[in-house]
Amino acid sequence: MTNKRTPTVPKLIQIIHIAKNQLDLDEATYRHMLTEQTGKSSTKQMTKSELVTVFEHLKTKGFATKPAKSVGKLKQADDPQSKKIRSLWITLYELGAVRNSSELALAKYVERQTGKSALQFVNTTDASRIIESLKQWQQRVENAQAIAAINNK
Structure with missing residues (x-):
């Protein structure tokens, strides 16, 4: 991530769920993307580094943490x-x-x-x-x- 401090695991999970909604991903597409990125289909099963990987991937798909x-x-x-x-x-x-x-x-x-x-x-x-x-x-x-x-x- 670009910040000097990486958010906590619960915060990363929250951000990923916000991104899912912002990008209008249906459940199947969302789970497939999680599995492709980390081999796990749930954010609750992921390590912090895996959550960061998913977050970075969502940014490449158009997720913006702050509106332009x-x-x-x-x-x-x-x-x-x-x-x-x-x-x-x-x-x-x-x-x-x-x-x-x-x-x-x-x-x-x-x-x-x-x-x-x-x-x-x-x-x-x-x-x-x-x-x-x-x-x-x-x-x-x-x-x-x-x-x-x-x-x-």
Whole structure:
């Protein structure tokens, strides 16, 4: 962990459970991840170093112990392109392609796409590129679901 002092075992277990909820992991996925990381399916069975391993893994999957300051303190962008981006993001969440529909998760996606930390900092060209990317993603998900529906008949 990056802190000089590692939290106690009970605190690590608590943080891991918070991460499970924040990342919206279902029970089977959560247990599988624990087993992959440590060979144990319960945090209560783990040593402190194994708990740290799980915690570090959850951070690589997007868990943030503290919300990003730039997203929490900025007024949400409300221009038409930002509204469209948010709408597409929510649609992808409803389709099951996005696990976390929060503004923070969207900001992380925007940052991966543009290098800018939030929608407020994205120019028109970048916003258009994000919109097209999300629309193509949505189309791929809908096509895959349609194919799956046909194959299940």
